Amino acid sequence: MTQNIPERVRKILAQHGRLGSDVAALADTADLYAAGMTSRASVNVMVALETEFNIEFPDAMLRRDVFESVAAISTAVASLHVG
Amino acid sequence: MSDDLGKRAARIGLETAGPFAHDVDTNARFPSEAVAAMRAAGLFAAGVPRPFGGEGARVVALAEACTALGQHCASSAMVLAMHYTQVFSLCEAGARSEPFANYLRKVAAENRLIASVTSEVGPSGDMRSSIAAVETVGERYRLTKKATTLSYGQYADDLLITARRNSDAPANDQVLVLAQAGQYRLQDLGSWNTLGMRGTCSHGCTVHAEGDAWEIVSQPFAEIATQVMTPTSHILWSACWLGIATDAVGKARRVVREKARANPGIMSRSAQRTTEIVATLQRMRHDVMTMAREYDACVERRDPEQLAGISFVLRINNLKLSASRLVVEIVSEAMGICGIAAYKNDSPTSLSRHLRDAFSAALMINNDRIIETNASLLSIHKGD
Numbered sequence: 001m002t003q004n005i006p007e008r009v010r011k012i013l014a015q016h017g018r019l020g021s022d023v024a025a026l027a028d029t030a031d032l033y034a035a036g037m038t039s040r041a042s043v044n045v046m047v048a049l050e051t052e053f054n055i056e057f058p059d060a061m062l063r064r065d066v067f068e069s070v071a072a073i074s075t076a077v078a079s080l081h082v083g
Numbered sequence: 084m085s086d087d088l089g090k091r092a093a094r095i096g097l098e099t100a101g102p103f104a105h106d107v108d109t110n111a112r113f114p115s116e117a118v119a120a121m122r123a124a125g126l127f128a129a130g131v132p133r134p135f136g137g138e139g140a141r142v143v144a145l146a147e148a149c150t151a152l153g154q155h156c157a158s159s160a161m162v163l164a165m166h167y168t169q170v171f172s173l174c175e176a177g178a179r180s181e182p183f184a185n186y187l188r189k190v191a192a193e194n195r196l197i198a199s200v201t202s203e204v205g206p207s208g209d210m211r212s213s214i215a216a217v218e219t220v221g222e223r224y225r226l227t228k229k230a231t232t233l234s235y236g237q238y239a240d241d242l243l244i245t246a247r248r249n250s251d252a253p254a255n256d257q258v259l260v261l262a263q264a265g266q267y268r269l270q271d272l273g274s275w276n277t278l279g280m281r282g283t284c285s286h287g288c289t290v291h292a293e294g295d296a297w298e299i300v301s302q303p304f305a306e307i308a309t310q311v312m313t314p315t316s317h318i319l320w321s322a323c324w325l326g327i328a329t330d331a332v333g334k335a336r337r338v339v340r341e342k343a344r345a346n347p348g349i350m351s352r353s354a355q356r357t358t359e360i361v362a363t364l365q366r367m368r369h370d371v372m373t374m375a376r377e378y379d380a381c382v383e384r385r386d387p388e389q390l391a392g393i394s395f396v397l398r399i400n401n402l403k404l405s406a407s408r409l410v411v412e413i414v415s416e417a418m419g420i421c422g423i424a425a426y427k428n429d430s431p432t433s434l435s436r437h438l439r440d441a442f443s444a445a446l447m448i449n450n451d452r453i454i455e456t457n458a459s460l461l462s463i464h465k466g467d
Contacts, residue, residue, distance in 0.1 A: 020253040033305060036253030039211065040456070046463045059466045062393050064305075 005053075005074045005081070012052055013037075013070070016044040028071040033064070042067050049073065055080040088129050088140055092148035092163075095120045096155030104156035104282075108436045111281035113238050117152075117159040118196065126163060127194040130170040135177055135184060136191035137170075141379040142315060146322035146371060153326020154333075157440040158282025160326055162196075162235050164319035169197035169243050171311050172259060175302050182297040186261065190241075198239035200290055201312075204229040210448070211308060212254040216247035219296055226260055226292045234285040237272070240264045244290060245304055257304035262292035279439030310390040314378050314399045321371045321406035324444050325364075328410045331417035331437050332357075332364045338421045338432060353420040360416045367409045374402045393464040400453045407444030414441045 006028060013032070014023045020036030037045070045067065050056055055077065057066075066076045100117035107114045121127060130145055131137020140148075145167045153160035170190065176183040189195060201210045208231075215228035226246050236242065242262045247254065273287035300307070339357045343349075377398075381389045389395055414437045418425040425434040 033303075034253075034256050036255060038255045039305075040459055043459045043463050050463075056465065057463065059393065059464060062463060063388060064309075064391060 005077055006070050008052060009049070009070050009073045009077065012045055012048045016048045017041055023070075026070065028074075029069050031068055032070075033068060045073075049077060053077050053081045088126070088138070088144045089147035089151050091124045092121075092126065093151040093154075095124060095126070096152045096159075100152055100159040101155030104159075104436065107156060107158060107282040108279075108439075111275060111277070111284070113235060113284045114156055114159040114162070114282045115238070117156060118162060118238070121159070121163060122194040122196070125194060127166055127170075127196055128191040130167040131187050131191040132174055132177070135187035137187070141375075141382075142171075142318055143372065143375045143379055146318055146375045149319050149322035150326040150329065150371075153323040154330040155326075156282065157323055157327050157437075158280055160323040161280060161283050161320070164316070164323050165199055165234055166197055167319055168312055168316045169199055171315050172243060172307050173261070173300070174311075175307070176259075176300045179301065180297065182295075183261075183300070186263075193240075195240040196235070196238070197241045197243055198234060198236050200228060200230050200233055200236070200242050200244040202231040202233070202287075203245075204231050204287070208449075209452070210245070210312075211257070211305070213245055213247045213257050214254070215244075216250040216252065217258060217260055217299060218250065219299070222296050224260065224292075224294055224296050224299055226262075227289065228292075229287075229289045231287045232285040233269070233288055233290070234283045236269055236286065236288060236290075237284065242267055242290065242292070244292060255305070259300040259302075259304050259307055260292065260294075261298040261300070262290070262294055263298070266294040266298075267292040278442060279436065280443040306387070306391075309396070310387050314374075314390060314395070317399050317403040318371065318375050318378060320444070320447060321367075321402055322375070324406050324410035324441065325367055325371050327437050327441055328364055328367060328413040331414040331434055332360050334425065334432050334434065335360060335417040335420040338424070356416060356420050360413050360420075363409060363413055363416075367406060367413070370402055370405055374399060393460050394466055397457055397460055397464065400457050403448070404450055404453055404457075407447075407450060410441040410444050411438075414438045 010023050017037045018041040061076055067073055099120040103116045129138045129140040133139035149160045149164045177187040203214055205214045218225045228244055244260045245257050246260055248256050248258050268291050270289045275284050275286045335357050339354045342351055414434055418434045421432050424430045424432040427433055428435045
């Protein structure tokens with residue numbers, strides 16, 4: 001289950017990230033904000049991630065750097081996701 | 084030195100900004116007398132950190148200065164508030180880069196006035212999104228931006244302009260660009276014939292700037308906006324509105340005292356109404372100063388994470404929403420208490436300018452946009 005987290009994160013980003021470029025073309029470590037994700041879009045991504053993985057991000061994790069790349073998001077999700 | 088900042092601002096308000104406020108408002112002209120007095124008293128340098136030759140005044144002290152001045156001329160106070168936010172926006176750049184450190188020394192030594200070019204003609208109206216892009220060739224930059232409003236742009240020494248990092252960057256990948264006197268020209272000035280805040284002279288215009296590449300701030304604007312520009316502007320704007328409300332309450336209290344003297348022993352309805360606006364004013368002052376102190380504490384702790392945290396963003400946004408509503412509520416109530424004398428434009432008790440100025444508060448970054456942001460943030464935030 002854990003191994004496909006980045007793929008599921010990418011799917012969420014494609015739906016809610018409003019990125020200027022194709023998510024599939026971005027490296028795992030590419031800066032999503034530099035790719036056009038706005039603060040508003042990032043909130044939509046957070047909400048969608050909570051639904052997708054059935055998790056709740058604690059407020060301390062709701063930081064810009066936690067959601068800045070596919071890799072960073074995947075790490076955050078993995079730390080909360082048990083199933 | 085910054086301990087007496089509020090007193091210096093109060094003196095300028097009483098001696099200069101106040102006496103010219105009616106003329107400034109009537110003719111929608113720049114409060115040049117008050118601004119000259121602020122420059123002479125070192126008010127523009129007050130917010131510059133000490134290592135760069137300024138007074139290193141904290142937001143609490145700057146807020147007090149804005150409130151003191153706002154009691155006499157809200158337009159003058161707003162110019163000062165906006166300038167302070169620009170200075171604060173460059174402090175990190177000053178710490179990171181020698182040319183910016185030198186620039187801040189120049190601001191402190193010459194009491195230079197900085198204006199902000201964040202608005203832009205276009206569909207968005209969002210400060211965090213730009214159409215204009217910086218073009219860098221070698222050691223030089225070039226930038227053209229059409230601003231919907233540029234407060235005191237014609238009267239500032241220098242400008243801070245937001246733009247996309249380059250022509251390939253997405254709308255939200257923005258940088259802050261400094262354009263100093265002589266490096267820019269303003270074109271196609273629109274009009275600024277508004278209901279209130281007429282002295283800010285916030286005409287729309289096109290800015291053409293050309294300067295040195297070091298004048299592009301390396302810290303992403305997204306960080307500056309969240310950690311500095313939004314919180315300090317909401318606190319300092321609220322402090323200006325607090326000044327408007329304070330003067331309105333002062334006028335209402337004077338009217339009520341005079342009535343009490345004329346009719347000893349009779350408690351009028353207006354006296355009771357005054358107790359309510361005094362309490363509302365107290366709440367407004369508490370809100371402004373609490374957020375100012377909290378901001379200063381975060382800066383002192385070097386805690387940008389706290390400033391960028393959703394909880395802090397929500398509270399800063401709520402301060403702006405609340406102060407912008409309370410100023411209208413307090414001034415309207417004060418007008419009811421003072422009666423026709425407050426409704427007249429030319430009486431000493433007039434609250435006409437106060438009320439017109441107060442209505443700008445909900446529109447300077449439209450409250451609807453802020454409510455939308457808060458609603459979005461609350462969809463993910465769990466704590467207080």
